[in-house]
Amino acid sequence: DDFYIGKYEITQKEWKEVMENNPSHFKGDNLPVENVSWYDAVEFCNKKSFIDGLTPCYSGSGKNIICNFQANGYRLPTEVEWEYSAQGGNKSEGYKYSGNDNIDEVAWYDENSELKSHPVGHKQPNELGIYDMSGNLWEWSNDWYVSEFYSSGSLLNTPGHSSCSFRVHRGGGWNFHSTYCQVAFRGHGNPSHRNNYRGFRLVRIP
Numbered sequence: 054d055d056f057y058i059g060k061y062e063i064t065q066k067e068w069k070e071v072m073e074n075n076p077s078h079f080k081g082d083n084l085p086v087e088n089v090s091w092y093d094a095v096e097f098c099n100k101k102s103f104i105d106g107l108t109p110c111y112s113g114s115g116k117n118i119i120c121n122f123q124a125n126g127y128r129l130p131t132e133v134e135w136e137y138s139a140q141g142g143n144k145s146e147g148y149k150y151s152g153n154d155n156i157d158e159v160a161w162y163d164e165n166s167e168l169k170s171h172p173v174g175h176k177q178p179n180e181l182g183i184y185d186m187s188g189n190l191w192e193w194s195n196d197w198y199v200s201e202f203y204s205s206g207s208l209l210n211t212p213g214h215s216s217c218s219f220r221v222h223r224g225g226g227w228n229f230h231s232t233y234c235q236v237a238f239r240g241h242g243n244p245s246h247r248n249n250y251r252g253f254r255l256v257r258i259p
Contacts, residue, residue, distance in 0.1 A: 054258070055258065055259050056130075056134055056256050056257065056258050056259070057256065057257050057258070057259065058130060058134065058135075058138045058183065058254065058255070058256050059183075059254035059255045059256070060174075060178075060182060060183055060184060061085075061173035061174050061184050061185065061254065062085035062086075062173050062184075062185055062189065062190055062192065062252050062253065062254050063085065063086050063097070063252060063253055063254060063255065064082060064083055064084065064085055064086060064173055065077050065080070065081060065082055065083075065084055065085070065086045066082035066083065067086070068086040068089075068097065069082075071097055071100050071101045071104060072096075072097060072100065076088040076089060076093070076247065077249070078249035079169055079170045079249065081172065083172040083173060084170050084171070084172055084173070085170055085173055085185070085189060085190050085252040086252050087170060087190055087248065087249045087250065087251060087252045088247045088248065088249055089193075089247060089251070089252060089253070090244060090245050090246060090247050091129075091193050091220045091242075091244030091245075092115075092118075092244060092245065093247070094129060094193050094252075094253045095111050095118060095128075095129070098110060098111060098126065098127040098128050098129065098255065099111050099126065099127075101126075101127050101255075102124075102126030102127050103126075105126075105127075107124075107125050107126040107127070107257070108121075108124040108125050108126050109124060109126045110122070110124040110126045110127065110128040111128065120195055122258075123258075125257060125258060126257060127255045127256070127257050128195060128255070128256055128257065129193050129194055129195040129253055129255070129256065130192075130194055130195060130254070130256040131194060131195050131196055131256075132194050132195075132196045132221050132223070132239070134256055135186075135192065135194055135223050135224075136223070136236060136237070138179075138181060138183055138186065139151040139179065139183075139186040139187070139223070139224065139236045140179075140236050141179050141180030141181055142180070142181050144180035144181060145180055146180060148179075148236070149235050149236065150187040150188075150231075150234055150235060150236060151179045151183070151186035151187040151224070151236055152177055152178055152179030152180065152186075152187070153177060153179075156187065156188070156231045156234060158176065158177045159176050159177050159178075159179065159187050159188070160176060160185070160187040160188025160189065160225070160231075160234050161176065161185075161188045161189045161227045162187075162188045162225060162226070162227065162229060162230065162231050162233075162234050163227070163228055163229055163230055163231075164231070166188075166189075166227035166228070168227065168228055169227060170189055170190060170226075170227050170249070170250075171189060171227070173185055173189070176188075176189075185224075186223075186224050186236075187224055187225060187234040187235070187236065188224065188225050188226065188227065188229075188234045189224075189226065189227055190224070190226050190227070190250060190251055190252040191222040191223065191224055191225060191226045191229075191240060191242075191248075191250055191251040191252070192222060192223055192224050192251070192252060192253050192254055193220060193221075193222050193242075193251065193252075193253040194220065194221035194222060194223055195220075195221075196220065196221045197217035197219070197220060197221070198217055198218075198219040198220060198221045198239075198241035199217060218243070219241035219242060219243060219244070220241065220242060220243075220244040221239065221240070221241055222240045222241060222242050222251055223238070223239065223240060225238065225240075226250035226251065227250060228250050229250070
């Protein structure tokens with residue numbers, strides 16, 4: 054299925070324009086917004102959709118939030134969409150990290166970040182021209198975390214199971230080892246938790 058994905062992680066400037074606040078620990082308009090829960094990110098998606106005259110994707114509240122994948126508004130990427138994009142899509146060279154096998158070319162992580170986040174787009178992009186999909190901030194995915202994601206033998210879009218407790222996050226962050234920044238690495242977090250190493254980017258359908 055075709056989709057658009059953000060070239061950059063959502064910045065603090067973009068967040069402030071929609072939400073009129075800035076929860077981030079590290080401050081700067083071009084720094085990616087962090088200290089946002091999964092629920093905060095979903096609220097941003099719906100508000101920005103409304104502002105831009107699009108149909109919001111999310112409805113419901115708490116664990117009962119559902120995503121309408123047919124709506125043309127903004128949402129978080131599914132795990133499959135995120136990984137496809139991080140790998141370089143149909144232009145993929147099969148790199149370990151998003152855009153290069155040399156992590157220092159493409160990612161801010163614990164050995165080069167000076168233990169802080171960095172402005173978006175300052176490292177090399179991947180094959181699709183997308184920045185920071187390895188490192189800088191972990192990125193929330195739309196999906197519930199299901200441990201058998203790979204062993205199930207299918208990489209079809211799976212919105213997930215509401216019986217789960219954690220939402221997926223991908224990509225690694227400024228304070229994490231390079232292992233966590235690999236395209237294939239899967240992380241997960243409590244959707245209510247806010248951390249200074251996790252943000253998000255947007256997806257929408259054409």
